[in-house]
Amino acid sequence: MDLSQKEWWGLVHGMGFGAVFLLAFAGGLAGLYSLRPGLVTDAGISERMTRLKIGVAAMAMAAWGTVITGTWIVYPWYREKTPDSPKSILLLSESTKDWHEFGMEWKEHIAWISPILATVAAFIVIYFGTGLIKHDRARKIVMTLFVLAFATAAIAGIFGALITKVAPVK
């Protein structure tokens, strides 16, 4: 039942920040979708906006947490120049080298686009505040950024999970 330090950081990177990101995305998207005149009472707007601001900020912070821990803590273990590092193991065989040359190469790069999009989405929500309910165009822009931030993170997350299954950092 013990986890090594490397496995522990892998969990923090993928499941800790990843879970917060997923929860914040789902809650934030639902909140943004229903943030329309007629669907929210005046009394509910203030309470909902506070929750929405916390949600979008959490999503952005989780995205930053994921890429920072991934790049600066877990990735160096993945690419260690030793025969038993995950990268070395994957490149050893023709049948697994694409996991690195395509999967990891795309994952490590596309992941960093997600926090940028999530930060701008959070900025728009915080900037407009309750005014967002009257600004349908801005609300739709935020929702699109939200989905794109999630999509780029999902590509990275899926490849991360699959690569970890083939050659885990341990």
Add this chain to the structure above:
Amino acid sequence: MTNLQMPTNSATATNSDMKSERPIVAALLAMGAGVVIYGLLVVLTEISADVKDFLSLKDSVGPLSGKTIFGVLAWLVIWAVLHLALRKTTIDLWRAFQISLVMVGIGVLFTFPIFFKLFA
């Protein structure tokens, strides 16, 4: 003062309590530009060994260290500059969003291994 395009706010966005859209326009355009620059760094690393060495700020992380640090710095600097530069310029929010989406698409393409390895 440059007037690139008249604002065409949505019908629900014309209330007097509505904040200016200019900071959002700046944020969106900076986002797009930042993603393109980040993607360009990915491609340039494949093209030039010198760029790859320059971007390898930390040996254990390799060139990804420089791509991410310089990419994020470029995005933040551009955001600050556009925020100030667009204070008196009116650009339609939806147009700015469309431009930023195209730039994000280009940036994503630049991070796609099959694409950037064409330059290796």
